[in-house]
Amino acid sequence: MIPETLRALIAGRPADELSARPVDGDAWLARLPKLVDEHLARWGLTPDGDPLHGENALVLPVVHDGAPAVAKFTWPHVEADLEHLALRHWDGRGAVRLLSANPAADALLLERLDATRPLTTVSVLESCEVIGGLFRSLDRAGSPQFPTVADKAPRWRGQLADAHRSVPPRLAEQALSTLDDLLAEAPPGRLVHEDLHDANVLAPLGPARGDWLAIDPKPVIGEWEYAVAPVVWNRADVAARAHNHRAHVRLRADVVADGAGLDLDRAYAWTFVRLVLNAVWAARYAPASDDFRGRMIALAKAFADPPA
Known part of the structure; x- marks a missing residue:
């Protein structure tokens, strides 16, 4: 079994x-x-x-x-x-x-949902539209039972301050500064699924339940702009085939943010911070995953600048 x-x-x-x-x-x-x-x-x-x-x-x-x-x-x-x-x-x-x-x-x-029909079976941009819509469907006021993004911040600050050679110093410094700016201006907290990407979305077994449903929630109280990043770092094979990698991954964030009605500046900023943190995590806990760390650094560089 x-x-x-x-x-x-x-x-x-x-x-x-x-x-x-x-x-x-x-x-x-x-x-x-x-x-x-x-x-x-x-x-x-x-x-x-x-x-x-x-x-x-x-x-x-x-x-x-x-x-x-x-x-x-x-x-x-x-x-x-x-x-x-x-x-x-x-x-x-x-x-x-x-x-x-x-x-x-x-x-x-x-x-039971249809495990043979994850959202990965549709195009990336279509999946981004779906996920933006799910952000709206899942949006709820925060509740004290759940941890907050701010609760996690002290650990993140320590990781970024101690990044050393795991990521380029300028990225770690920018991520640390950006994190502080984001938390200083944070809106009221919402209940957020912090790992909502197209592999964590399945089709229901029948039409009565709509087209797509989220699974495997990683709940946290924060803002939905914080939750855009997993859409960017997943489906690496598709990003690798893109003619313009930077434009492709930023477009993913744009589509999700537009569908969910998010602040695009904050979505980019949170995505940048989470990508740098992923790279730091990989260097510390999965040192054999140099390819993953390198991919996170490349993605972070794509989001180091605000949206045009």
Whole structure:
């Protein structure tokens, strides 16, 4: 029931100490079969297809009360701790619908979407239009249960100040200055999905639920301009084929911002900061990922200037 490809991804991981329920990858894999059995019984589920997975979770197609659903079991990490709360806030409007949750076990019961139809199956610019529309559908006032972008800023400042040779010094200095400017003029916080890109959007099984729905929320309180960056750094293969790389990736941000009614200056500024932070992260935590770090630096340079 547990795909070997998921085991390979999670085996040997240290526990995420920032998570509310830290457990290392090997211990979680060992307990996963029992978690699955317990929740199949708890929620009255019947398995209904081959298991799927992403980077951090087992997704098991099931039947629940005669309808297709999925049971999701996530390796505990801080970004997923409050996924269930975000889905409750959105209540199926623009996002996959939460049917039930056991947060203590990092287990969710969700409506089933069409895993064969991610938003990556359409053109990049069409996907950017869709994501801009999802920003509007998901827009909600902030809530104190969730962390804020400002809460994360002290750690980011430390990383940027200690970047050394991981990124060009001028980029680290500009990102640090830009971060301070953004936070000094931040608007009232909204509930934001900070990892909303076209691989985290699926088609529903039927037309009654619209055309596209967001999955795998990484909730944070901030501004939607902060959430544009993942659209820029994903689908690297398409960007690599672009005749003008800078124009292509900036156009992605333009289309999302236009569709969501965002402040384009702030969208560019947040995208620049997050790209530099990605490069710093890669140098520190994934030193073998020089290609990724180099790509983040190239993307950051494309956003170092404000929109024309």
